[in-house]
Amino acid sequence: MAYKRQIDRLPIIPAGAREQNVTCHYCIVGCGYRAYTWPVNRQGSAQSNWSGEDLSQQQPMETDAWYAPSMYNVVKQNGQDVHLVIKPDHDCVVNAGLGSVRGARMAENRRSDIYGTQQQRLTDPLVWRYGTWQPTTWDDALDLVARVTARVIDKENEDDLFVSMFDHGGSAGGYENTWGTGKLYFGSMKVKHCRIHNRPAYNSEVHSSRDMGVDELNYGYGDYEVTDTIFLVGANPIETQTNLFLNHMMPGMRSGARVLVVDPRRTVTINACEEVAGAENVLHLQINSGTDLALFNALFTHIADQGWVDADFIAKSTFAEGIAVPEDEAHPANLGSFEAAREACRISTAEAAEICGVAEADIVKAAEWIARPKDDGSRRKCVTAYEKGIIWGNDNYRTIGALLNIALATGNVGREGGGCCRLGGHQEGYYRPSDAHVGRPAPYIDQLLIAGRGKVHHIWANDHYKTTLNASAFKREYNRRTNMVKEAMDARAGATREEMVDAIVAAINAGGLFSVNVDIIHSQIGQQAHVILPAVESGEMNLTSMNGERRLRLTEKYMDGPGQALPDCLIAARLANALERVLREEGRNDYADQFKGYDWQTEEDAFMDGYHQGNPEVTYERLRTMGNNGVQEPVKGFENGQLVGTPRLYEDGVFTRHGREDGKALFMAGGWRGLEAPGKAQQKANHRFLINNGRSNINWQNWFLDQDNDFVSDRFPLPYLQINPEDAAELGLKNGDMAEVYNDVGATQAMVYIEPTARRNETFMLFGAPSGTQGNVINAGTNTLILPNYKQTWANIRKIADASPATAKLSFKSWEVEL
Amino acid sequence: MKCNKLVDVGRRQFLRGGVMSAAGAAAATIVAPAPAKAQSLARVDYPSNRLANLSELKPNEPMDIAYPDADSPGVLLKLGSAVEGGVGPDGDVVAFSVLCPHKGWQLSYNAGDKTLNCPGHFSRFDCEAGGQQTWGHATQNLPQFMLRIDDKGDIFAEGVDELIYGRLSNMLA
Numbered sequence: 001m002a003y004k005r006q007i008d009r010l011p012i013i014p015a016g017a018r019e020q021n022v023t024c025h026y027c028i029v030g031c032g033y034r035a036y037t038w039p040v041n042r043q044g045s046a047q048s049n050w051s052g053e054d055l056s057q058q059q060p061m062e063t064d065a066w067y068a069p070s071m072y073n074v075v076k077q078n079g080q081d082v083h084l085v086i087k088p089d090h091d092c093v094v095n096a097g098l099g100s101v102r103g104a105r106m107a108e109n110r111r112s113d114i115y116g117t118q119q120q121r122l123t124d125p126l127v128w129r130y131g132t133w134q135p136t137t138w139d140d141a142l143d144l145v146a147r148v149t150a151r152v153i154d155k156e157n158e159d160d161l162f163v164s165m166f167d168h169g170g171s172a173g174g175y176e177n178t179w180g181t182g183k184l185y186f187g188s189m190k191v192k193h194c195r196i197h198n199r200p201a202y203n204s205e206v207h208s209s210r211d212m213g214v215d216e217l218n219y220g221y222g223d224y225e226v227t228d229t230i231f232l233v234g235a236n237p238i239e240t241q242t243n244l245f246l247n248h249m250m251p252g253m254r255s256g257a258r259v260l261v262v263d264p265r266r267t268v269t270i271n272a273c274e275e276v277a278g279a280e281n282v283l284h285l286q287i288n289s290g291t292d293l294a295l296f297n298a299l300f301t302h303i304a305d306q307g308w309v310d311a312d313f314i315a316k317s318t319f320a321e322g323i324a325v326p327e328d329e330a331h332p333a334n335l336g337s338f339e340a341a342r343e344a345c346r347i348s349t350a351e352a353a354e355i356c357g358v359a360e361a362d363i364v365k366a367a368e369w370i371a372r373p374k375d376d377g378s379r380r381k382c383v384t385a386y387e388k389g390i391i392w393g394n395d396n397y398r399t400i401g402a403l404l405n406i407a408l409a410t411g412n413v414g415r416e417g418g419g420c421c422r423l424g425g426h427q428e429g430y431y432r433p434s435d436a437h438v439g440r441p442a443p444y445i446d447q448l449l450i451a452g453r454g455k456v457h458h459i460w461a462n463d464h465y466k467t468t469l470n471a472s473a474f475k476r477e478y479n480r481r482t483n484m485v486k487e488a489m490d491a492r493a494g495a496t497r498e499e500m501v502d503a504i505v506a507a508i509n510a511g512g513l514f515s516v517n518v519d520i521i522h523s524q525i526g527q528q529a530h531v532i533l534p535a536v537e538s539g540e541m542n543l544t545s546m547n548g549e550r551r552l553r554l555t556e557k558y559m560d561g562p563g564q565a566l567p568d569c570l571i572a573a574r575l576a577n578a579l580e581r582v583l584r585e586e587g588r589n590d591y592a593d594q595f596k597g598y599d600w601q602t603e604e605d606a607f608m609d610g611y612h613q614g615n616p617e618v619t620y621e622r623l624r625t626m627g628n629n630g631v632q633e634p635v636k637g638f639e640n641g642q643l644v645g646t647p648r649l650y651e652d653g654v655f656t657r658h659g660r661e662d663g664k665a666l667f668m669a670g671g672w673r674g675l676e677a678p679g680k681a682q683q684k685a686n687h688r689f690l691i692n693n694g695r696s697n698i699n700w701q702n703w704f705l706d707q708d709n710d711f712v713s714d715r716f717p718l719p720y721l722q723i724n725p726e727d728a729a730e731l732g733l734k735n736g737d738m739a740e741v742y743n744d745v746g747a748t749q750a751m752v753y754i755e756p757t758a759r760r761n762e763t764f765m766l767f768g769a770p771s772g773t774q775g776n777v778i779n780a781g782t783n784t785l786i787l788p789n790y791k792q793t794w795a796n797i798r799k800i801a802d803a804s805p806a807t808a809k810l811s812f813k814s815w816e817v818e819l
Numbered sequence: 820m821k822c823n824k825l826v827d828v829g830r831r832q833f834l835r836g837g838v839m840s841a842a843g844a845a846a847a848t849i850v851a852p853a854p855a856k857a858q859s860l861a862r863v864d865y866p867s868n869r870l871a872n873l874s875e876l877k878p879n880e881p882m883d884i885a886y887p888d889a890d891s892p893g894v895l896l897k898l899g900s901a902v903e904g905g906v907g908p909d910g911d912v913v914a915f916s917v918l919c920p921h922k923g924w925q926l927s928y929n930a931g932d933k934t935l936n937c938p939g940h941f942s943r944f945d946c947e948a949g950g951q952q953t954w955g956h957a958t959q960n961l962p963q964f965m966l967r968i969d970d971k972g973d974i975f976a977e978g979v980d981e982l983i984y985g986r987l988s989n990m991l992a
Binding site: 001002067697 | 862863865890891903904918920921922923924925927929931932934936937938939940941942943945947948949950951952953954955956957958959960962963979980981982984985986987988989990991992
């Protein structure tokens with residue numbers, strides 16, 4: 001039977017309960033929620049409660065006066081047990097009271113010592129001692145980290161310290177925490193061997209958009225409601241940006257917008273679009289995996305040849321003559337004028353149809369939907385949204401640039417109903433000193449670690465074991481190197497701190513790696529750590545982030561963090577304090593001085609030291625006033641008690657993201673060149689199945705909280721592998737069976753989910769799962785600029801086992817609604 | 820700033836929708852809930868309500884019911900093949916709430932694959948898997964009504980395994 005909570009009633013929020021602003025800490029959309037807390041010995045009643053409604057009556061659909069069991073918990077607040085309800089905010093313009101299957105479980109996914117939820121959360125610093133991890137104090141743990149780290153770094157020489165650090169908002173990220181870590185590693189130090197949570201280098205996911213002058217988040221969500229065409233590329237918003245789809249894209253469709261989707265897979269988003277807009281108003285270009293660039297260049301060529309361009313916009317706002325930025329190692333294509341791009345990108349619709357495996361007529365139709373002027377001669381509005389399908393796909397740089405070419409040529413950036421934006425994963429919340437010292441292309445950190453480089457590794461909420469490429473090799477080497485240090489530590493049990501540090505350093509110098517893991521749970525890579533440091537999340541601290549339309553909000557702290565856990569910014573500050581102290585003890589005073597400036601007591605101190613310095617209008621107090629609707633960045637001022645923001649970028653037609661003084665956007669002059677990342681074409685030739693991969697609706701990110709959520713783990717105990725019925729029959733696979741996915745670089749496992757809409761020899765596997773890591777079978781080859789190509793992966797499949805009791809009972813029906 | 824841009828369709832659906840008709844159809848089978856003594860207990864006290872007789876059910880044809888009261892519409896189904904949790908001689912009789920636990924839209928039954936589907940945001944629930952959300956936005960599986968069948972074939976609902984949308988107590992008080 002499906003998991004049921006057997007909850008028949010919930011405590012009622014009393015009138016006068018404390019209310020806190022919450023922005024959902026999961027996806028980029030950043031839905032508004034309200035957190036209500038009240039003492040455990042109080043409750044509202046049907047007649048007297050927070051809502052003012054008579055709760056002895058059945059409430060109507062879409063009511064604000066109901067909450068699900070997943071929205072309720074009992075947690076600690078200032079040391080006291082309190083009731084907690086976190087429910088969607090009906091007054092937030094982002095979600096208008098809608099909650100997703102992820103966000104509406106925020107309360108249930110808080111640690112509760114009363115209800116036993118999320119007992120996996122870390123409560124104490126842990127140090128590897130006596131053959132396992134022992135709980136200890138911050139001072140003890142940070143002293144060991146600082147002493148070992150200080151042995152491998154020096155002024156102007158920090159290359160043996162490797163750092164993996166999140167750069168996102170929401171969750172445990174945000175402006176406070178990116179600043180705390182950024183100030184430590186890019187301010188006090190100049191660490192160049194670093195990477196970001198979802199990729200093996202410290203780089204942008206959208207270098208080309210920025211190089212062309214266009215910030216990747218340039219519209220407002222309202223643009224979907226007033227456009228003529230919604231152009232979705234490598235994106236599945238009903239599952240991964242749910243309330244953007246439900247609350248902004250759907251109203252756009254109901255107002256007449258047509259939808260164009262480019263994806264090798266028929267997603268549930270396409271089904272939903274057909275339901276809303278009518279199938280005749282949805283065009284799915286189901287291209288061969290990795291051929292987006294050929295398609296976009298053909299669309300660009302056709303649109304330009306038809307003259308469906310915005311000549312005034314091109315003349316006024318884009319670079320006019322030839323090449324502005326020549327192709328080199330840091331720029332994998334020429335950037336320049338519209339005409340230069342036309343020349344370089346030229347490809348016929350017939351040729352693209354052949355490469356992409358779609359009908360030429362559909363490419364022409366797509367071009368018409370994007371750009372052909374309306375019958376009355378007025379211009380067509382088109383909003384373009386892309387995400388991991390091309391960000392983690394073939395030839396990232398040229399492909400994103402080619403898509404942006406279309407938007408620029410048709411004048412669809414900085415206009416109502418336009419925009420060319422990534423949809424995003426996490427929220428954003430990046431504020432750090434310059435990363436210019438890292439270089440471009442950035443160092444390929446995972447490969448350097450595999451090759452034996454690095455001596456100390458600081459990890460901030462990254463789990464390479466679940467979310468990197470070439471993960472089989474990475475885990476093998478990382479286990480070996482960190483085990484060398486564990487064995488050295490075990491051999492010196494009972495030694496003094498000085499002796500222990502010597503033993504660790506000796507193991508490091510013999511090829512070992514000392515691993516420090518800052519996280520909210522004991523992650524998979526954390527199994528290899530020598531010191532584990534417990535962090536808190538949004539809501540357990542005050543935290544600021546912006547969403548996919550640059551909407552900045554403050555999530556107010558509504559509960560205590562678990563045990564000794566601290567905000568990452570304060571962990572970074574205390575690590576800086578410890579490094580300063582140790583360096584001074586060692587007589588390295590000049591270097592120690594670089595670690596001053598961390599006398600922060602609260603996350604607000606970190607915010608004021610970082611983001612506020614660059615944005616002096618913005619304070620916690622003002623953000624509190626702005627509530628869940630916040631303010632859209634950049635913030636331009638403060639008037640009449642309100643922060644004044646920017647609903648849409650580039651309305652003046654001046655493009656600045658590349659830093660060019662002329663304010664002119666550049667076009668991408670990059671032709672189609674096949675599968676660009678090393679090893680991809682060979683892997684395709686040698687293996688039967690495409691292992692396309694991505695996210696699901698129900699599982700947030702790498703399941704770090706969901707792996708301990710009964711509702712979610714009941715639905716998907718293992719990552720699913722969607723496979724065509726005839727393919728499954730040939731392999732003897734039935735629903736719920738466990739399959740092994742294997743190729744030249746590794747192997748992993750997944751649960752078979754037979755999907756009639758899957759094309760022959762093309763599967764889709766859930767990425768980032770703890771119980772079957774898709775990254776194990778992704779080869780090491782990256783796109784230019786060390787952008788990983790997770791999507792184009794090929795492997796073979798065999799059966800390992802029949803369905804288990806956990807999988808045999810599941811629903812394996814179609815996800816497509818049938819009304 | 821109030822900016823509720825949800826489509827009107829939902830509200831119209833509710834106004835004209837199945838809640839009232841289902842309640843009307845089922846009203847004759849409702850037995851008044853037990854009096855207020857439930858309020859002093861740790862769990863609500865569910866009534867035993869006769870929903871229908873087995874002879875009235877046709878395979879894979881949904882019957883509108885309501886439980887535990889007229890304002891909580893549901894569906895009674897004889898699926899045609901045994902399922903875990905099913906009752907009756909064929910082990911195939913089940914009953915569910917039809918208020919989507921996401922936003923309370925009324926679910927419609929798809930006889931083709933025996934699922935309940937939401938017209939508002941496209942969630943779907945599997946009637947053959949205990950109301951598991953096959954795909955969707957709700958943070959709980961579909962509330963299922965616990966059934967008992969007596970010697971005469973009368974089908975009684977006697978409990979609910981999840982919180983019903985729109986009420987903070989499955990028994991209104």
